[in-house]
Amino acid sequence: MMIRCIQYLLLCLLGAGMVSCTKKVDFSYDNRVNTGADAASGIRIVNLRGATELMVNGQQLTSFLAPDKEDGYNESNTIGTIYFPGTGRMGLTYYIPQRFVNADGMATDIRFANLTLKRRINLTRGVSAKDDFNHPTDYYFTSFAGADSLMAIPRSISSPANPENFKIRLLNLGVNDYAVKGPVSMTWADGAPIAGLENVAPGAYSDYIEIPYGTYQFKVFATAGGQVPGVGGSTLDLDVIDPLTGRIMMDGRRIYPNQVGLTDSKLTFSPFKTFQPGGVYTIVVADCPNFRFPTGNPNGETVTAKYNAFRIINDIEPQNITYARLQAINVLPGKKISVTVDGETVGGALDFAVASEYARYIRGEHTVKVMDDGGAVLIEKSLSLSPADNESMWVYEGKDGKAAISFVANNLSAVYYNGATEDGTYSNLQTEYPSWVRFMNFCPDLPEVTFTQENGQLFSDPFPGQHLLTGVPVIQSPYVKFNTGFYNSILAYASQPAVLPGDWLRNVAVLKGQQFIANPALYKAGLPGSEPGFYTVALVGYMEQARMIIIKHNK
Structure with missing residues (x-):
C-alpha cells in the first residue's frame, strides 16, 4: 500500500512539472538601464556664461536646486542627477546624450539657468543644436551681440600631422562692453607673436596651427586695451581686476613699497598648461562672469563682475604615453660644448651659461654624449626617459675637474x-x-652653497635653498614657491654643514625680482615685481667670477 502511495505522489509531481514546462514566459520587457541611449552625441555645450542648470526637450538634466542664503552650495543642495552625478550642476563642457537627439538629428528646446544671486541667469529661451557626425560642432553658450546666445562653432577631431605636436586655434567671441576689446592675437609668454593666431576679429576664429607639445603660458592681446586676462586664479584672489585694464589688483601689502587696499600689480593673469602631444585645443575670448572689481574701499571689498577674458578649451586631450622633453645647459666653465642624444645634437653649440631649446624624445633608454668645440667626447652617459618627463641636462665640472x-x-x-x-x-x-x-650649485670650487633673501633671511620654503652640493639637485619639495609678483632679492652664501647661511659671496651680483621678467618692454604701465613661471637659479663659474643665472623652463 505504501509503495502505491509513493508511486501516486511521483506521478502527480511529474504531471505538475510537465504543466509548468509548457507555461509561456514574456521576455519582451527588460528593466535594465539602456546605456546606449545615454551615450554622448556629437553635440558639445561649452558653458562660458556660467550656467549651473540645463534643460533639454523639457527635461531637467541638472538638479535645479537653489543655493543657500549666502549664495553657496553645501550637502543639502548638492544632489547629483543621472546626467550630472557629481554635483547636479553644469561645468564648463557637456555632451548632450543621444536620447535627446530626435530622428532628424536635432536636440531641441535647450535652455540654461543660473540660480545664484550674484551670477543669476533666468531660464533662457529654447534653442536647438544639430548632431552631425561628419561636421563636429561645438555650441558655445555666451553673451554675444547683446544677448545670451548659443554659437555654433565647428571643431576639428583630426590629430596633428606630427604626433609630437598639438593643434590650437584662437576663437574671438568677445563683446564691446569693456575697455579690452576688438580683434585679438595670441603670443608666447614673452609677448612674441605666434604666426597664424593674429588679428582674429569678433565672431571669427583662426585656422588650427601645430606647436610642439610642452608647458606654455600663452597670452592674448586685444587691439584696444592691451592684454586680455585669462579665467582662473580665484584661489589666490587673482580674479580681482582693474575694469579699465584687466590687470590683477593685489593686496597692497604684497607690493613693494607696501600700500593700503588693493593695488595694481602690473600683471595680467594668464594660466599655465601642459598641452599634450596629439591634442587639439581652442583658446576662446568671451564675456566671462568669473571676475571681481574693487569697490575702492581700503578694506579690499569687491563686487562680482564680468569681463572679456580667455579660456582654454580641450577639444581633444589624449594622455601622453610616448614622449619626453629634454634640454641641455652648459655650465662648464671656459668651454663651448655640444650635447647629443642618440647622435642628434640638442640645440646646437652652447656657450657657457646658455640653455638649449627643448627637444622631444620617445620613452626608453638613450645615449647622451657631451663634446667640446673640437669634437672630443668629454663624457658619455645613459638616460632612461618615461612619458611626460621634463629633464634638464646640466653639464658642469665635477670634483675631479672633469665634465659631469x-x-x-x-x-x-x-x-x-x-x-x-x-x-x-x-x-x-x-x-x-x-x-x-x-636652486642649484655648479660652482666647482664651492662644495656647498645656500641661497637666501635680503639680509640672509631664509625663504618661506627654506630647505630647497640650503646646503646645496655641487651638481646635486634637491629631490623632495625642490622648489621655493614665491608669491605672485615677488620682489625679493636673492643672495648666495658659501655655507658649511653646520653653518647657515654661511659667508656672503660679495662678488656674486644679487638677483632682483625684476630680473625674472623676460621682456620688460611688454609692460607699458610699469614693471611688476617679477613674472610667474618655472625657474632654476644656478650659481655657475669659479668662485672669483661666479654669478647666478636664471633658466626659465616654460615658454
Missing part, C-alpha cells in the same frame, strides 16, 4: 605635496599661477 652631467627632473605641473597624512585626499595641491624657483 646632472640630470634634473623639472616639475611643470604646479602640483605639490602639502604635508597632509590622513587618507591622502588633500595631500596634493595645484597652484594656478606658479612663481617656482629651484
Whole structure:
C-alpha cells in the first residue's frame, strides 16, 4: 500500500512539472538601464556664461536646486542627477546624450539657468543644436551681440600631422562692453607673436596651427586695451581686476613699497598648461562672469563682475604615453660644448651659461654624449626617459675637474605635496599661477652653497635653498614657491654643514625680482615685481667670477 502511495505522489509531481514546462514566459520587457541611449552625441555645450542648470526637450538634466542664503552650495543642495552625478550642476563642457537627439538629428528646446544671486541667469529661451557626425560642432553658450546666445562653432577631431605636436586655434567671441576689446592675437609668454593666431576679429576664429607639445603660458592681446586676462586664479584672489585694464589688483601689502587696499600689480593673469602631444585645443575670448572689481574701499571689498577674458578649451586631450622633453645647459666653465642624444645634437653649440631649446624624445633608454668645440667626447652617459618627463641636462665640472652631467627632473605641473597624512585626499595641491624657483650649485670650487633673501633671511620654503652640493639637485619639495609678483632679492652664501647661511659671496651680483621678467618692454604701465613661471637659479663659474643665472623652463 505504501509503495502505491509513493508511486501516486511521483506521478502527480511529474504531471505538475510537465504543466509548468509548457507555461509561456514574456521576455519582451527588460528593466535594465539602456546605456546606449545615454551615450554622448556629437553635440558639445561649452558653458562660458556660467550656467549651473540645463534643460533639454523639457527635461531637467541638472538638479535645479537653489543655493543657500549666502549664495553657496553645501550637502543639502548638492544632489547629483543621472546626467550630472557629481554635483547636479553644469561645468564648463557637456555632451548632450543621444536620447535627446530626435530622428532628424536635432536636440531641441535647450535652455540654461543660473540660480545664484550674484551670477543669476533666468531660464533662457529654447534653442536647438544639430548632431552631425561628419561636421563636429561645438555650441558655445555666451553673451554675444547683446544677448545670451548659443554659437555654433565647428571643431576639428583630426590629430596633428606630427604626433609630437598639438593643434590650437584662437576663437574671438568677445563683446564691446569693456575697455579690452576688438580683434585679438595670441603670443608666447614673452609677448612674441605666434604666426597664424593674429588679428582674429569678433565672431571669427583662426585656422588650427601645430606647436610642439610642452608647458606654455600663452597670452592674448586685444587691439584696444592691451592684454586680455585669462579665467582662473580665484584661489589666490587673482580674479580681482582693474575694469579699465584687466590687470590683477593685489593686496597692497604684497607690493613693494607696501600700500593700503588693493593695488595694481602690473600683471595680467594668464594660466599655465601642459598641452599634450596629439591634442587639439581652442583658446576662446568671451564675456566671462568669473571676475571681481574693487569697490575702492581700503578694506579690499569687491563686487562680482564680468569681463572679456580667455579660456582654454580641450577639444581633444589624449594622455601622453610616448614622449619626453629634454634640454641641455652648459655650465662648464671656459668651454663651448655640444650635447647629443642618440647622435642628434640638442640645440646646437652652447656657450657657457646658455640653455638649449627643448627637444622631444620617445620613452626608453638613450645615449647622451657631451663634446667640446673640437669634437672630443668629454663624457658619455645613459638616460632612461618615461612619458611626460621634463629633464634638464646640466653639464658642469665635477670634483675631479672633469665634465659631469646632472640630470634634473623639472616639475611643470604646479602640483605639490602639502604635508597632509590622513587618507591622502588633500595631500596634493595645484597652484594656478606658479612663481617656482629651484636652486642649484655648479660652482666647482664651492662644495656647498645656500641661497637666501635680503639680509640672509631664509625663504618661506627654506630647505630647497640650503646646503646645496655641487651638481646635486634637491629631490623632495625642490622648489621655493614665491608669491605672485615677488620682489625679493636673492643672495648666495658659501655655507658649511653646520653653518647657515654661511659667508656672503660679495662678488656674486644679487638677483632682483625684476630680473625674472623676460621682456620688460611688454609692460607699458610699469614693471611688476617679477613674472610667474618655472625657474632654476644656478650659481655657475669659479668662485672669483661666479654669478647666478636664471633658466626659465616654460615658454
